[in-house]
Amino acid sequence: xxxxxxxxxxxxxxxxxxxxxxxxxxxxxxxxxxxxxxxxxxxxxxxxxxxxxxxxxxxxxxxxxxxxxxxxxxxxxxxxxxxxxxxxxxxxxxxxxxxxxxxxxxxxxxxxxxxxxxxxxxxxxxxxxxxxxxxxxxxxxxxxxxxxxxxxxxxxxxxxxxxxxxxxxxxxxxxx
Ligand SMILES: CCCCCCCCCC(=O)SCCNC(=O)CCNC(=O)[C@H](O)C(C)(C)COP(=O)(O)OP(=O)(O)OC[C@H]1O[C@@H](n2cnc3c(N)ncnc32)[C@H](O)[C@@H]1OP(=O)(O)O
Numbered sequence: 210x211x212x213x214x215x216x217x218x219x220x221x222x223x224x225x226x227x228x229x230x231x232x233x234x235x236x237x238x239x240x241x242x243x244x245x246x247x248x249x250x251x252x253x254x255x256x257x258x259x260x261x262x263x264x265x266x267x268x269x270x271x272x273x274x275x276x277x278x279x280x281x282x283x284x285x286x287x288x289x290x291x292x293x294x295x296x297x298x299x300x301x302x303x304x305x306x307x308x309x310x311x312x313x314x315x316x317x318x319x320x321x322x323x324x325x326x327x328x329x330x331x332x333x334x335x336x337x338x339x340x341x342x343x344x345x346x347x348x349x350x351x352x353x354x355x356x357x358x359x360x361x362x363x364x365x366x367x368x369x370x371x372x373x374x375x376x377x378x379x380x381x382x383x384x385x
Contacts, residue, residue, distance in 0.1 A: 225371055225375065228306075242271065264300060270335055271303045271304045272333065274330055276327075287326060293319065294317060297317070297335070297351070297364075298314055300333050301317075308337050314364055314366055319360060321359075329353070331352060336349075343367050346364070350362075
């Protein structure tokens with residue numbers, strides 16, 4: 210049974226109130242969106258192994274400038290495909306602030322159109338394409354400095370309630 214309608218108190222997840230308030234405060238373009246939490250692999254500033262992704266609202270979606278570094282290498286000089294997928298998944302997480310829903314990734318499909326190079330700045334965009342009940346369809350792209358699209362991602366996110374996160378909160382609370 211899903212928990213999208215669960216309205217139990219959110220206090221057992223220390224990040225829940227931040228997420229919910231972020232959804233209320235993204236009315237203006239270019240505002241830097243808050244990380245999902247300090248240790249988040251995609252965007253957490255305290256995660257030494259993370260990507261430190263920083264995203265802003267852009268119209269109905271989000272945009273980020275991002276550089277992969279030596280920690281994310283796959284083939285020499287090229288970002289690992291899993292690292293690219295991680296960043297795209299997290300970018301979708303930022304798009305949720307704009308969508309205004311708590312949701313999680315059910316399906317993520319990445320197309321690698323050209324190598325994503327290390328130490329090279331890329332521009333990432335993500336937005337929601339459609340919604341059908343709890344199902345959110347999102348799309349993202351990675352562009353190089355010439356505007357060439359080097360990767361795309363299509364995702365299915367499923368809207369969940371606060372309990373999806375609070376029932377597993379002790380793990381992240383312990384690391385805060
Ligand atoms: C602002 C918050 C930020 C949070 C941080 C974001 C970080 C970045 C994103 C992530 O990393 S999220 C973490 C990785 N994802 C997970 O851990 C999710 C693990 N999966 C689950 O917990 C459950 O599968 C999930 C809650 C997503 C869904 O389980 P449910 O039992 O609630 O839903 P169900 O299986 O019934 O599927 C819901 C609907 O989707 C449909 N569906 C499922 N898979 C599908 C599929 N592959 N294609 C099409 N439709 C699909 C399904 O048929 C159904 O349609 P209906 O609502 O019309 O009945």
